[in-house]
Amino acid sequence: MLSPADLATLPFDDWINAFVRGWLVPNFRPWFRAAQVPISAVLFWLDSFFRMVPMLVTTAAFAAMAWKFAGRGMAIFTVLGFAFIDMIGLWNETMTSLAMVVTSVLFCAVIGIPAGILAAGSDRFWRIMRPVLDIMQTIPSFVYLVPIVMLFGVGTAPGIIATIVFALPPMVRLTNLGIRNVRSDLIEAAEAFGSTRWQMLRDLQLPLAMRTIMAGLNQTLMLALSMVVIAALIGGGGLGLVVNTGLGRLDVGGATAGGVGMVILAIVLDRITRGDLPKAGLWHGIARQDAGRFLSVAGAVPGPRSQKAG
Amino acid sequence: MQPKLSVQNLYKIFGDNADAALEMVRRGESKSAILSRTGATVGVQDAGFDIHEGEIFVVMGLSGSGKSTLVRMLNGLITPTSGQVMIDGEDIARADTATLRRIRREKIAMVFQHFALFPHWTIAENVAYGLKVRGMTAGARRARALEVLAQVGLEPWADSLPADLSGGMQQRVGLARGLAADPDILLMDEPFGALDPLIRRDMQTELLALQKTLKKTIVFITHDLNEALLLGNRIAIMKDGRIVQTGSAQTIVTAPADDYVAAFVADIDRGRVFTAGDVASEPTTIQLRSTSVREALRMMEQSGDRALYVLDGERVAGVVTYRDLAASELDGATPDTTIGKSMITDFPTANDDTQLHELYGPAGGGPPIAVTDGADRLLAVVEPHDVLTHLAGDAGEAAADDIAQETADAQPR
Ligand SMILES: Nc1ncnc2c1ncn2[C@@H]1O[C@H](COP(=O)(O)OP(=O)(O)OP(=O)(O)O)[C@@H](O)[C@H]1O
Numbered sequence A: 001m002l003s004p005a006d007l008a009t010l011p012f013d014d015w016i017n018a019f020v021r022g023w024l025v026p027n028f029r030p031w032f033r034a035a036q037v038p039i040s041a042v043l044f045w046l047d048s049f050f051r052m053v054p055m056l057v058t059t060a061a062f063a064a065m066a067w068k069f070a071g072r073g074m075a076i077f078t079v080l081g082f083a084f085i086d087m088i089g090l091w092n093e094t095m096t097s098l099a100m101v102v103t104s105v106l107f108c109a110v111i112g113i114p115a116g117i118l119a120a121g122s123d124r125f126w127r128i129m130r131p132v133l134d135i136m137q138t139i140p141s142f143v144y145l146v147p148i149v150m151l152f153g154v155g156t157a158p159g160i161i162a163t164i165v166f167a168l169p170p171m172v173r174l175t176n177l178g179i180r181n182v183r184s185d186l187i188e189a190a191e192a193f194g195s196t197r198w199q200m201l202r203d204l205q206l207p208l209a210m211r212t213i214m215a216g217l218n219q220t221l222m223l224a225l226s227m228v229v230i231a232a233l234i235g236g237g238g239l240g241l242v243v244n245t246g247l248g249r250l251d252v253g254g255a256t257a258g259g260v261g262m263v264i265l266a267i268v269l270d271r272i273t274r275g276d277l278p279k280a281g282l283w284h285g286i287a288r289q290d291a292g293r294f295l296s297v298a299g300a301v302p303g304p305r306s307q308k309a310g
Numbered sequence B: 001m002q003p004k005l006s007v008q009n010l011y012k013i014f015g016d017n018a019d020a021a022l023e024m025v026r027r028g029e030s031k032s033a034i035l036s037r038t039g040a041t042v043g044v045q046d047a048g049f050d051i052h053e054g055e056i057f058v059v060m061g062l063s064g065s066g067k068s069t070l071v072r073m074l075n076g077l078i079t080p081t082s083g084q085v086m087i088d089g090e091d092i093a094r095a096d097t098a099t100l101r102r103i104r105r106e107k108i109a110m111v112f113q114h115f116a117l118f119p120h121w122t123i124a125e126n127v128a129y130g131l132k133v134r135g136m137t138a139g140a141r142r143a144r145a146l147e148v149l150a151q152v153g154l155e156p157w158a159d160s161l162p163a164d165l166s167g168g169m170q171q172r173v174g175l176a177r178g179l180a181a182d183p184d185i186l187l188m189d190e191p192f193g194a195l196d197p198l199i200r201r202d203m204q205t206e207l208l209a210l211q212k213t214l215k216k217t218i219v220f221i222t223h224d225l226n227e228a229l230l231l232g233n234r235i236a237i238m239k240d241g242r243i244v245q246t247g248s249a250q251t252i253v254t255a256p257a258d259d260y261v262a263a264f265v266a267d268i269d270r271g272r273v274f275t276a277g278d279v280a281s282e283p284t285t286i287q288l289r290s291t292s293v294r295e296a297l298r299m300m301e302q303s304g305d306r307a308l309y310v311l312d313g314e315r316v317a318g319v320v321t322y323r324d325l326a327a328s329e330l331d332g333a334t335p336d337t338t339i340g341k342s343m344i345t346d347f348p349t350a351n352d353d354t355q356l357h358e359l360y361g362p363a364g365g366g367p368p369i370a371v372t373d374g375a376d377r378l379l380a381v382v383e384p385h386d387v388l389t390h391l392a393g394d395a396g397e398a399a400a401d402d403i404a405q406e407t408a409d410a411q412p413r
């Protein structure tokens, strides 16, 4: 049977090797190293902070947030879950993972929200952006672990960079979506009153897109959590390391303990950041109005709100 | 007087290939021919008009006729393909971003069909939006917002959210937001189009009342001819992006420029378009004390009038009809019998701007209607016959020509 391979074979892997090893690494390694400095710094600071704060204080703080954003049941779950983690001896590892996740999400937000805003403002930028995001989401993360190690070395910071690559897309997508969904007649009104682009963004687009952006943040957070184990493969610490070690030694107990710790952390973080979001799907209808109420001066003179007069 | 807003040869072509399409429009090809040949849509073609300070200029036309496009070119929300829009000597069509922004902040505000209030802000914050954009401090902004809200009667709702208000109230907020920055020009794109008829009536009246004190230059878009006739000092009628006629309500109704406009006005309520002043004629009067019955009868026989108005000095005292006078003479009047005896004193009256539909009753029969001023002085009389012919539509050719002449003089076409 004739196949294209009979006519020609392409040394695709050699090309990539030549590109990464022969050009990217020798020429740009110092740049990449420098780029990870802020990530390392934030991570180091957060990691030290979370591990320094006494377990009870941290638990109380998370329980309070859970109560505020997800109700009493979730607050109780948080207390019990964190106590369980502490009792199985994984508190410090959990805090390291938390620091990694928070760092990743922070950088995803810092990169993703502006990128989403730009994408919403320019169809051309969005046309370029979309395939890039698609690739970031579909390419298996193991594939980019190797070049990341080559460029950044091993350690927790490269792990976080891999996590950012993996977790960034929803942040950009949902920021873009949220801003594009702001009613066009409101945009027109803002323009008609002579607002600048920045004023429009601050007064109108960001507040009205806030719910959608928060949903993006929540998704990004969940993706970042799921990367914790993979990041441990290239030297990340925390619960991922516990799981990997258990895996390497066929230590079912150790691996499971690490896994349970992650599940607890994931549930708590998810419910807190999801806040009082209504179920997905209802978002777009309700978001605008509720964002309005949510952001309007709380406690301002009540006025005859309830009655629809006229 | 220099016009506040002057539009000349304004075109807007949507889509690529605007140049080719513009060429075709100028050659007079139709909108649909241009669309099929170049793929471009003609939004507005060759619009031109002057709007004077304090005037309500209504643009009316069917859906898709280009009204929104036209009004958005006046504040640069849509950039014209060609032509000019002059506001106080500045050309909006060619202004750069910074100039446009300044003009929008200071001179020209807009009110939208679907209100376009910011749902996450209170009513007061919404009203103050234009001021915030300009950089006014929060305190001053709020003070001004409350002041304008009071003007539209919504002060108690200052701290409510838009969603808590009914449609009519929301649009009053939209109007207040437009007025807050005290612009010279107010653009209103079908502002009452989304309201139900009763509320719309109220809003129209309220707008007219506000305009009495504010004297803004208003460009008002509507597809409702009755609304146009009620509000507009002048009306421009659009069809397929072209302005087919510009003129006063009376001109449009009595002298439609083409069949399109004629079809529009065919079933219009003329009683609300014309006023007593439009159909009144010069009165023949007699003095109560110095005119004798004989003299009065002779005057009527000569002029053919059925009735004469009787003045007591400057004021109107009453009206006498030929029939009554003749009867009183047959009853054996002496040469010095005064006309006072057979004078009707509860005669019908109207003002110069009383609408004809209010004269249906008085015009049903009886004496001519006296058009008086505030001090009971007789300005003119309205013959019942004239009211009815005007309402019937086949208005006396002369009257129609008169009005057309008058408005043609007022503004060059
Ligand atoms: N952004 C646009 N791109 C392409 N065509 C447009 C655009 N905006 C308007 N048009 C076209 O221009 C023409 C005039 O539209 P416009 O919205 O000005 O009409 P309108 O008189 O305001 O109608 P309506 O009463 O429905 O509001 C229509 O044929 C419309 O399809």
Ligand SMILES: [Mg+2]
Residues within 6 Å of the ligand: B067, B068, B069, B189
């Ligand atoms: Mg329109």
